[in-house]
């Protein structure tokens with residue numbers, strides 16, 4: 001837990017779905033029997049239809065993946081989604097984590113729109129502000145394009 005320059009406390013918008021800090025990561029459950037990854041964590045039963053296990057390990061997912069699909073949120077999603085006021089459209093990406101073979105939806109960082117994205121782009125997980133109130137800044141994971149070094153000109157990494 002950290003404090004912003006404006007004195008607000010930074011807290012996860014959802015407890016137990018991701019870590020914060022310098023190298024944030026999504027938290028998931030991994031079936032002890034068949035190795036299937038489940039995000040968000042905390043399933044009752046393994047989603048693999050060929051497996052009836054109810055035992056899971058909590059694991060951190062890899063922080064990089066590739067854009068599998070993306071769209072933009074022109075209109076404010078319904079509650080329980082929370083957005084800053086006034087609402088500003090943002091891009092949403094479905095990102096495939098290569099190692100875990102899991103597709104995870106997430107917002108794309110604010111200055112990156114659909115015009116800047118392409119299927120197959122490598123992205124990295126960051127933690128950023130979802131919305132704020134008087135005392136808190138609520139955090140969520142977002143996807144941030146990784147400079148590739150090939151067409152990375154103009155894309156700052158950090």
Ligand SMILES: [Zn+2]
Pocket residue numbers: 031032033034035036046047048051052053
């Ligand atoms: Zn299983």
